[in-house]
Amino acid sequence: MTTADHVKALVRSHAEGDDTRFYSVALQVAARAARSGQSRFAQELRDLVDELRKAQGQTVVAPGRPIPVAKPRGELADLLSISYPAKRMADLVLEESVREQLLRVISEQRQQDRLQEQGFSPLQRILLLGPPGTGKTMSARALAGELRLPLFVIRLDGIITKFMGETAAKLRLVFDALVETRGVYLFDEVDALGGERARSNDVGEIRRVLNSFLQFLEQDESESLLIAATNHPELLDQAIFRRFDAVIAYPLPGPELARAVIRNRLANVPVAIPAWQEIDEAACGLSHAEITLAAEHAAKDAILVGKDTVTTRSLVDALSERHIRTHS
Ligand SMILES: Nc1ncnc2c1ncn2[C@@H]1O[C@H](COP(=O)(O)OP(=O)(O)OP(=O)(O)O)[C@@H](O)[C@H]1O
Ligand SMILES: [Mg+2]
Secondary structure (H helix, E strand, C coil): CCHHHHHHHHHHHHHCCCHHHHHHHHHHHHHHHHHCCCHHHHHHHHHHHHHHHHHHCCCCCCCCCCCCCCCCCHHHHHHEEEECCCCCHHHCCCCHHHHHHHHHHHHHHHCHHHHHHCCCCCCCEEEEECCCCCCHHHHHHHHHHHHCCCEEEEEHHHHHHHCCCCHHHHHHHHHHHHHHCCCEEEEECHHHHCHHHCCHHHHHHHHHHHHHHHHHHHHCCCCCEEEEEECCHHHCCHHHHHCCCEEEECCCCCHHHHHHHHHHHCCCCCECCCCHHHHHHHHCCCCHHHHHHHHHHHHHHHHHCCCCCECHHHHHHHHHHHHHHHHC
């Protein structure tokens, strides 16, 4: 990026309240300054970013973003949690077809007024399927981030266990909230509604909850985006699939995407020229989340022993370690 691009990116991320991107561009400016010999300025800028990041702590509501109109209170607060994610689509490493489908959802949501004027409804209910750690929850956060909407997460298994017998009534409260506060609503672990998962004496209850859920889905006329996610699609009732406008499958990353996950995570860390073939083999079969953790582990190893670069060896070791953990 040129200086002009950096300034534009800074202004844009400021306007969008995207602190993460703002600081990341500031660090790119520092890196560029360091390369061109302005090491003092580069260091001062890095220190400033560190200081400000620390001062801001890990607040979920980034400054400059809309403040929640209605924080869930009372009963609702037990059913869902709210956040204002700053994640963007660019943070995700995805198969092209998955990315395209998510971008389509964003585009239809952004232009819902135009669609509705002509009698069409935007894609509004999407079901995400795939193994753990492939980016389903992160996608919900990125959709909320891109659409500048609050993200509400509903843990169905938690609700069912906690409110046995009253679950359907609790679900109604959640669906009422969809109408009242436009947002992205993530129903995580919807396989909790799969009868097979229930203990035998709970089957009747699960069935009732499933029926209410299907009914609420069908009656939902809110302008909220409803996302359901599961890593056990085989437990889902076929009737659930039919209620969704789009079903998106998240596969484990192949070698190319595994490399992208590593590159992304180590973007700000010097890496010795990697022997990709060895890394590909070690990453094969691991999820995005596991590869991310392995990359972090390797980077921290280098820092802890005072080395300036991450080596192929340490990456391969960290990836192999994840295999052992996952499969033991
Ligand atoms: N597609 C991806 N691109 C980049 N990073 C990813 C991706 N998927 C996962 N990660 C990393 O792994 C972490 C966990 O991923 P996430 O919570 O989205 O997984 P999930 O698919 O929701 O898993 P689960 O089924 O267990 O809920 C993320 O915070 C991120 O660091
Ligand atoms: Mg998840």
